[in-house]
Amino acid sequence: MSEDLVYLDYAASTPVDERVSGLMTEIMTRDFANPSSTHAAGRTATARIEVATEQLASLLNTAPSKLVWTSGATESDNLAIMGAARFRDNKGRHLISMRTEHKAVTDAFDALVRQGFDVTWVEPAANGLLALQTLEAAIREDTQLVSIMHVNNETGAIQDIASIGQMCRERDILFHVDAAQSVGKLPIDLDRLPVDMMSMTAHKVYGPKGIGALYIDEKPGCHVMPLLFGGGQQRRLRPGTMPAPLIAAFGLAAEIAAGRMADDHAHLVRLRNRLWNGIRSISGVSQNGDLDSTFPGILNVSIEGIEGESLLLALEPICVATGSACNSQSQEPSYVLRALGRSDALAQSAIRFSFGRPSSDQDIDFAIQKYTEAVARLRRIAPGEAA
């Protein structure tokens, strides 16, 4: 990345930790054999995978046998949602999720609707959080699956997955959690949490792109139909040659994250507060979400009277997001912020700042300066009624 750029988009992706990339290179060049091969070289590659599975399982306090490796959180979400809905098809066809979920979740549910399933989209409060009574009111006799993300990728809103999961468990409803933004960043104890399936990805936690995992509990009735066919790997749930270098990389990234989670969190809180305190006095600025219930690695702000696309360009060389990175090619107002009740204008003006391990006070101070200057300039050149 050019040294001229100030990267504040760590919710979209993180750099690979040098220890992780070193391990990948070592396995790609030395222990490159196919893990499905039974010869000694294949067994060495398999051993690498076993170590990584233990590392990720340790981070999540669960059994390695409950983890399935995938290509990333999008595949994990699809496998969990499509796979579980189809597996429990004979028991009922009602599913519940939120419109503030990632597209990997909402599009999977939309696909199931086209296959005859019935989805109820529950609405969050203005701060992005789901009220338990809202969920309870949506549950029906034939509800089979609830999918609610842990940390929202746009606002950072942290859902109470323990209480939501408990409500589902009491009613024999499977509960899936998209934890792409929280694994390795917030403590997650799957031995205690009432979560049946959890999606995760490596590249949000200083691992490489192209590798993710899905946790599937081993309790009765909790199972998924595979999306792919073609081999016997991973108990036929996700066949295909297992990418040992990527899996090992995710495992090491998970181990590193476990060892520094508290320090990382404190770092993010400090940076987030520094930025918010630096821009909160600008007229018309507001946070999407609130500081008490959002992950500190994300600060999403809207501002009155400012056009979002021009704001984004005026902020260069700062790299930020107008919403979900997956949706950033579109200048349409964020569907997540619209679901929180923001007007089109406020949603369209939203900027998501997200911070990571390499982020510094200097980065934040530069962002404060650029945001303040950009807003002032765009207001100065706007017609009176628009400013």
Added chain:
Amino acid sequence: MSSDPYSPLVRSLFSTTPHAGDLPGATCVSADAQGVKVQLAASAAGDIITALRWKAWGCPHFLAATEAFCAEYEGGTAAGLLEFSAGDLMNELAVPVTKTGRILVLEDAVRSLGQAIRDGSA
């Protein structure tokens, strides 16, 4: 990495806007449609436009197009404004087709400005 949505010319016109501002006492028109807002002001001596200024709210392409218009037509004639077509600006700035409606708002505003100057000097 996806290609840059903004041409070097758009970036330049967006970042340096010498014609942004007001012209007190000048002929002024405004428009608000298609998600953009623009205010154009012109001083004229007879049919000659001696100064053009703008204020606008919109995407970078729209702001750049407005600045480009002012830079090009300052010193021109009111008659020229009446014949202004956004097509050339669209091509010059590589404005995405999806933003055509916004640039047409500018075209309407420019022609209204030309007419207002003529009406004022009649």
